[in-house]
Amino acid sequence: MQLKELSERTATTPASIKYYLREGLLPPGETVHATRARYSQRHVKRLELIHALRHIVHLNIEQIRTIIEMADDGAPRLAVLATVQRVVLGLEPNVREGAERTYLGDAVVRLRGWPDRDSDARNALDVQISLMEGLGISMPLELLDAYSQALDTIAGLDLSLTTATDDVDDIILTAAVGMHMHSQLVLRLLALAQASHAIRRLEIAP
Amino acid sequence: MQLKELSERTATTPASIKYYLREGLLPPGETVHATRARYSQRHVKRLELIHALRHIVHLNIEQIRTIIEMADDGAPRLAVLATVQRVVLGLEPNVREGAERTYLGDAVVRLRGWPDRDSDARNALDVQISLMEGLGISMPLELLDAYSQALDTIAGLDLSLTTATDDVDDIILTAAVGMHMHSQLVLRLLALAQASHAIRRLEIAP
DNA sequence: CGCCTAAGATAGAGCTACTATCCAATGGCT
DNA sequence: AGCCATTGGATAGTAGCTCTATCTTAGGCG
Structure with a gap:
């Protein structure tokens, strides 16, 4: 055509x-x-x-190019998925050279039995934890445990969709949209949880 | 000065x-x-x-104005917090007129014992669930259960920070930064969970 | 007395993601 | 054979956003 x-x-x-x-x-x-x-x-x-x-995912041209170039270069599927993830979940601004591992990060990885290795995702998590500690925002381990447990389940589900096809464009599409939707879902649930707490706490004594 | x-x-x-x-x-x-x-x-x-x-929170001028005008108008704290939440967690594009409640949304609210009422947060969740169902992305209830349980804990923690002061600007600052940081944390954990699954699944059989 | 600073208005800059216009070349329909 | 539609390529313009800069008029302070 x-x-x-x-x-x-x-x-x-x-x-x-x-x-x-x-x-x-x-x-x-x-x-x-x-x-x-x-x-x-x-x-x-x-x-x-x-x-x-x-x-749908609201990426800019530069980000789309990053992903598409990898795909066109015939990079391995794992590498493509890692890039999609980095871009879609906004890991980029959080990935730092030589960021230190955190106690909490280690603990979560051990609790979940996740492979213990360096990755952008691991790095971004450690940076985020340090940042929050610096701001005095507390996160007990039990909480990260509960969290990561739920997220672990979702992640497995999400990923299984992407292995159904061999076309790289399809893989990217499914992965990107799936990741985006799940991350939005989590944010909506967090919002509702917070709203519920706020109502209970502030409505009685305004 | x-x-x-x-x-x-x-x-x-x-x-x-x-x-x-x-x-x-x-x-x-x-x-x-x-x-x-x-x-x-x-x-x-x-x-x-x-x-x-x-x-830090990456809001645009219009969004900041929305929040600040409420505060300057002396709106009740609950209303201000709701607005902060709507803006910071990006609920806006997901809030729809007359969106229908979903089975899963109802179920989650019941499971958590959250107050069952209409709100932007509830609305946004229902819209998101419908959207994902439309795209064929599955979300078993057990999963939402686990999720919301973890988020419920975080939400309580997060909010308790904001009740320590009476200055509206302080409340907004703490709430906005807290919400943003927590949502980022969740995204980082989701990323790490997904990365771990991807490694396990694809590294053995690339 | 002159310099600094103020408010207020307006214009420009730099970025992103398009959108439009102009061009010469040319295939294909009539 | 001739002309219209379409192409690639180049270039320029637009629209929204967040500043940034300039200019004007006015007035207090040393």
Whole structure:
């Protein structure tokens, strides 16, 4: 198909498609000759991926490029998933060079029997724990225990969805949307829990 | 103190202070006469609040204005906290008119013994659950149970910080930063849980 | 008396994500 | 054969956000 048809099929304006081409998010079509290019089903799927990442998961172009370049470079699935996670869960601003491991971080990993190794996720957790300790926000271990237990279950479930296909774009789409949705769910539950506490505590003695 | 001193004490440029004044985030100083105004300790604290909300919690000016206007209008503490929550936990895009209650939402509220009433938080949760069901992302009740149990504990802890003072700006600062930090913590734990699962599942058979 | 600072208005800057315009080349329909 | 639609490529413009800078007028303080 030509650009115009691609545009119609994906409800994306030709101008935007050209923009994504320029930005390297969408691979160029097969050049038939100087003024004609052919696009395939792959381009349709890629555009759908871009659309979901932009408007559902709310990533910016740079973040989408990071993920898509890995996929196009044929990186191993684990590496792609790690990148998706880093970007979707906003780990980036929290990953620091030479951040120290925390007691609580170690304890949680041991309690859950998670593999004890360095990773962006582990690093980001330690940084967050240190940050909160610095601000005097307390987190007893029992709480992290309860938490991580629940999250462990969700994580297993979430991931199982991504192993059903071999197409990298599909894996990314499923993983990114799944991670985003779960993280939102947790935030909504936290909000409701907090609201409930606030009502109980403040409504009686305003 | 005059504008310049306020600027120096809060490490904010006079231009930015003027901007916040224009935007109504910072109350005008006490006008001595046409070309002189006096600012107080209150302005210092307000600027610190604005700074934290902008650069730690990452709210935009509009969101900060929403919160600050409530506080300045002398709204009840519960209402202020609800607004802080709505903004900080990103409930806004998820709150819908006439969204239906979900079975799972009801079940969670009953399990936790939370007050069963309409609220933005409850609404946002129901919308999120429906959204995920629509996408075919499964969430067994046992999972929500475990989750909400952990979150319930955190929420109680978090809120207790905010009842230590009577100054509205302080309450907002503590609540906003606390909520933000806890939500980040949960996201980091989810990330680590997911990473651990991914390692176990994909590293053996890449 | 002149300098500093104030308020107030307006304009500009830098970023992001598009959106629009212009171009020459050219395939395919008529 | 000829013309219209479409292409890639280049470039420029727009819109929203958060500042940042400049300019003006005015007045107190040393």
